[in-house]
Amino acid sequence: MATMVDIPAHVPADRVVDFDLFNPPGVEEDYFASWTSLLDGPGLVWTTANGGHWIAARGDVVRALWADAERLSSECLAVTPGLGDVMRFIPLQQDGAEHKAFRMPVMKGLASRFVVALEPKVQSVARELMEGLRPRGECEFVADFAEILPLNIFLSLIDVPREDRPALRKLGVQLTRPDGSMSVDELRQAADDYLWPFIQKRLAEPGDDLFSRILSEPVDGRAWTEDEARRMCRNLLFGGLDTVAAMIGMVALHLARHPDDQRLLRERLELIPDAADELMRRYPTVAVSRNAVTDVEIDGVTIRAGDLVYLPSVLHNLDPACFEVPEEVRFDRGLTPIRHTTMGVGVHRCVGAGLARMEVIMFLREWLGGMPEFTLAPGKAVAMKGGNVGACTSLPLVWNNQG
Template sequence: MDIYNIPGGEVDPFAAWKSIKDASPDMFYTPHYGGYWVANSAELVHRILTDTETFTSRQAVLVPDMPPGTPDFPPLMTDPPEHRAFRHPYNIALSPSKVPELGDLARDAINRCIDTVIAQGECEFMADVALHVPIVVVMKLLGLPFEDRERLIPLVDAVTHGDNPQARGEAAMGVFAYCDEWVTRREQEPGEDLISRFHRITVGDRPVSHMEVTASVTILLLGGLDSVSHTMGFMMKFLAENPEHRRELVADPSKIPVAVDEMLRRFSIVSTARKVLKDVELDGVTLRAGEKIIVEMCMHALDERAWEDPMKVDFGRCPKKVPSFGEGPHKCVGMNLARTELNALLEEWLRRIPEFEIKAAEKVVTMTGQNIGIHALPLSW
């Protein structure tokens, strides 16, 4: 099983994963990219993500591995207790008091995108909207110029969706090089942006290094520009194809937050990986120290043992326990901001364009990979 080339993934990646899930044991192995295990149950997903003494994030979160010599990217590729030090600036920047202001920024970006396309009666949602909104927020957090998005978006996409290890490594180092430029500038001219706060981290009894700051900024760009954009795409695809669900939210916008949580469950796009620190038995199989496991969040969301009728989108469901944002110490620090951005999208779009559909004679093109994504989402109204 090649996560970058799952049969049917270009049409419906979740149905493609569900087919694998239904045909496979709870823990199975594939020899692709040097070999890795796949966790195929909600119970195992929870166990692996929360047991940092057995499963490490160091040099482990991507399949295939990044090229030798690639630095760890904190906090994603660090384990406790060091992980807490690198996470601290995020906690401050994304505190409950800060998220509403960032949500307003996202809402303004959404409305400006709608202003651009509404009179046309159509748009390619990913290029015209989804890829523009999260980047506004991330660039604001980091104090970076918004016009640099054209340089960054294709590099981020190559890292999270490309199956060529060399190309992925080159793209990751391209993002890293961009971040290195700005980290150097902030070392010389610090401010109150998040890059400057990264410089003030102490890890135990030592100051943070230039390399660690650059890697922290890089991982924020990779996560912040990809996951929210593609989640927006899958939510809008579902609402375009399911008018009864869409009209329910148009009639009662107060249901949008619960609907967002349910669609986050149903369309869990993120995966991560871990390496085994010590021999361990899972589902009757012995995993050896040094082996890799990939954890697809959708394998939790599509497990009938955890969710009744998991392929069904039910706005009456309250799926707070689904690990769409991960679990354990690496649970996404930006999850409240992401929810705020997704709520703002549905509130503004459904208010201004309540009736829309997939553009006639056009195809939605999806993809599997490190993260599940959408290449193109043509909408019309």
């Protein structure tokens, strides 16, 4: 149950809402509807859940605050008490010049040439999974595909054993949708215990994996310290364990519900890159938290220094003031990935955005090119969960192999 607190004196009574981001009303049936209910009110609201924090509840406010790296810090990481103090992610929880210095090696490690080089691997893993699923005529898509494809790609990227995926997947979910079974200290320790042997080897004998590429790049002309290496690898591990899996699940849910979109993309494969951008816009589930380092005047209220602000991408991407009829999927909308907020805004835009987009495009190409037309399984429920990364947690699909 979310921890409630008293309402601070600077929070107007008409800005207070009863809203727990980990369990918004109706989230199990529709994650997006549970959030867009906030669009009917003011652009900034306060909830007493989870220790008390602001929520940017209108698209322009979400976008403006996400881009405000001067007055809002990334240090807090999340509204989960103590999580930021424990994780100390590099570069996610850094600001200013320090963030820029550490972000540069990470960006070099994830340069577009490395992402393009991964495409055959994504294709191979996708086809391997599909070969096992196709004869069955049905699958639980989240467990059978969405939670496997991007994780196996990420594990190959950092060169750790694929058989470790189930255990690592559990750690990723505890960060974004915690169930109380692990403390934040236990979560960090579990990740560090797993990573440390690999980090030691990468520091001593760099290879061609992602961690090696990043740790081989100097930070302001010097080598990484062991503590910095731990914090960076910890950041990338958690970053690679949940977000793309959640996105692929949402994309598959849309296609199962909209057979005309399936057919169009099967017939016109050239539309897939634009379709990927539009689907990523339509189904965003990532949010970030910021802590104010100075007072911020916005939407007629004052965010006081020290206040936490929660910034959900869904309330920018699905705000009618930001996108025309935002709940409609239009493959000819003419988007670029920068215009939507699924992968963030400004200096803290997701370092893995290019990799994530490539994986969604490859998923669409391979699944639509190699699987029969699919629908939701009759009589079986779709389930969703809220959190710092919302997700479709159950997606039963069926198809006819005789078609």
